Amino acid sequence: MVQPLISICIPAYNRADLIEETINSALSQTYTNIEVIVNDNCSTDNTWSLLEKISRADSRVKIFSNDENLGAVKNWKKAMEKATGEYALILWSDDLIKPDFIEKTFGSFEKDVAFVMTGIEEFTSEGVYYTNTFEGFSKTKVEDYYNEILFQNKKRFPVSPSCALFRTDELRNSISEIIPNSDHIDFNKTGAGPDVLTFLINSASYPFIKIINEPLARFRSHGSSITVMAQQANGLKLHYDWAKFHFVKTYKKSLLPNLKAITWLRYFKLGKIHRNILKEMQAVNANFLFIFKLFLS
Numbered sequence: 001m002v003q004p005l006i007s008i009c010i011p012a013y014n015r016a017d018l019i020e021e022t023i024n025s026a027l028s029q030t031y032t033n034i035e036v037i038v039n040d041n042c043s044t045d046n047t048w049s050l051l052e053k054i055s056r057a058d059s060r061v062k063i064f065s066n067d068e069n070l071g072a073v074k075n076w077k078k079a080m081e082k083a084t085g086e087y088a089l090i091l092w093s094d095d096l097i098k099p100d101f102i103e104k105t106f107g108s109f110e111k112d113v114a115f116v117m118t119g120i121e122e123f124t125s126e127g128v129y130y131t132n133t134f135e136g137f138s139k140t141k142v143e144d145y146y147n148e149i150l151f152q153n154k155k156r157f158p159v160s161p162s163c164a165l166f167r168t169d170e171l172r173n174s175i176s177e178i179i180p181n182s183d184h185i186d187f188n189k190t191g192a193g194p195d196v197l198t199f200l201i202n203s204a205s206y207p208f209i210k211i212i213n214e215p216l217a218r219f220r221s222h223g224s225s226i227t228v229m230a231q232q233a234n235g236l237k238l239h240y241d242w243a244k245f246h247f248v249k250t251y252k253k254s255l256l257p258n259l260k261a262i263t264w265l266r267y268f269k270l271g272k273i274h275r276n277i278l279k280e281m282q283a284v285n286a287n288f289l290f291i292f293k294l295f296l297s
Contacts (some may be wrong), residue, residue: 002004002033002060003031003032003033004033004085004086004106005033005034005035005084005085005086005167006031006033006034006035006085006086006087006088006089006102006106006165007015007035007036007037007083007084007085007088007089007168008024008026008029008034008035008036008037008084008088008089008091008097008102009037009079009080009083009089009090009091010022010026010036010037010038010039010041010079010090010091010092010093010286011039011041011072011075011076011078011079011090011092011093012025012038012039012040012043012047012051012075012093013040013041013042013043013047013069013072013075013093014043014044014045014047015043015093016045016047016050016054018093018094018220019038019047019050019093019094020050020053020054021023021096022091022092022093022094022095022096023036023038023054023061025097025098025218026091026097027058027060027061027097027101028099028280029097029099029101029103030099030100030102030103030167031100031102031103031106032065033063033073034060034102035060035083035084035085036053036058036060036061036062036084037062037079037082037083038055038061038062038063038064038079038093039063039065039066039075039078039079039082040063040064040065040066041066041067041069041070041071041072041075041078042065042067042068042069043051044116047252048063048065051236055124055178062082064078064079064082066078068072070102070188071177071178071186071188071189072188072189072190072191073175073176073177073188073191073194074177074188076175076191076194077172077175077177080168080171080172081172082173083168083172085168086167086168086181087106087109087165087166087167087168088165088166088168088171088172089101089102089105089161089162089164089165089166090161090162090171090175090198091162092160092162093239094220095160095162095217095218095219095220096116096164096217096218096220097162097216097217098216098217098218099217100216101118101216101217102165102230103145104118104212104214104216105117105118105164105165105216106165108210108212109165109210110208110210112206112207112208113139113206113209113210114142114148114166114170114203114204114205114208114209115164115165115166115167115199115202115203115205115209115210116160116164116165116209116210116211116212117134117157117158117163117164117209117210117211117212118163118164118212118214118215118216118217119131119132119134119163119211119212119213119214119215119216119217120132120158120163120215120218120219121215121217121219122218122219122220122221123218123219123221124220124221131215131271132155132156132158132215133213133214134155134211134213135213136155137155137211138210138211138213139208139210139211140207140208140209140210141207141208142203142204142206142207142208142212144285145157145203145209146203146252146255149196149199149202149244150200150244150247150255150258150259150262151258151259151262151290151294152262152294158198158219159192159195159196159199159240160195160219161195161198161199161203162217162219163216163217163219164199165248166198166202167202170202170205171198171202173201173294174197174198174201174202175194175197175198176194176197177194179193179194179197179242179243179246180246181246181276181277182276182279182280183243183276185238185239185242185243187239187243190236190239192236192240193236193239193240193242193243194243196240196243196244197243197246197247200243200247200251201247201251202258202268204247204252206252210276229264234263235275237266237270238270238273238277241263241266241274241277242277244259245259245263245277245280245281256281257284257285257286257287257290258287258290259281260278260281260284260285260286260287261287261288261290261291262290262291263277263278263281263284264278264286264288265291
C-alpha cells in the first residue's frame, strides 16, 4: 500500500545558525514519504544560501522565498500554501522532531481524531531541562482538552503546533494572523495566539484528540523564542487569552460563562491587563461556581 505524502512545513527567518539541524531532523524520519517545505521570510543573514545548498543535496527539500517580509504568521500561511501532502506538520525553524515522530503520529490517526500530538522536551544548548508526556491522556475527549487548555492547564498542554500532525487542509485553514481585540495587538508579529488557535479550531469539528505519551517533539529555548517570551512576568498571556476568547465566542459559546469566570481571576492576578476582554464579555454571566470546582479538582 502506498503511504500518503506528509508535508513538513518550516517557516524561516534569520535561522542560519539553527535551521540545518531542524531540516535534518525532518529528513531523518523513519516514515519516508515526506516533503520538506521551507518558506524564507526575506532573511538578512545567510539562511537563503544555506537553504539552496540543502535543497540541492536532497530533492525532498523544496525552498521558497517571499518578495518582502510578511511577518511571522503570514509566513506560516505561505509555507502551508506550498504543502501538497495529505497530512502536515508545521515545524518552527528552531525546533526539532525525533526520527519516529511522523511514523507514530500518522500511525495513530483515526477518523474521529482532530490531530495527533506527542509529548515534548524543552532544551537549551546545555541540554533538556523539561519533559512532559501528558500521562493519563491518550485518546482524549475534546471537552477534557478544553478544560485544560482554556481554563487551568495543569497538564501544561503546549500552544506550539510543532508537536502535532494535522490534516493539511484543516491546518491550512486554521491559521490566521487576525484575532479581533481591543488591545491593538498585532498577532502577525509574534504568532502568540494564532499558534494555539490551530489546535482549538481543528478540535472544534471532532470528538477526540490523540496524544502519544512520548517526548517526540523538541522545543528549543533561546533569547528570541516564544518559549522564553511566554515565561516572562505577564509574557504573552494576554495574547493567548484573546485567542481563547475568540475561539470560544466563535465556536463554543456554551463555554463563555466559564471563560468569563477564569478571566476575572486572571484580571486580579495579572495586574488587570484583561480589562478589555472583560468589557467584551459584559453580557455574559460568569460561572464562578466553575472556578470553585476547579480549585477542588
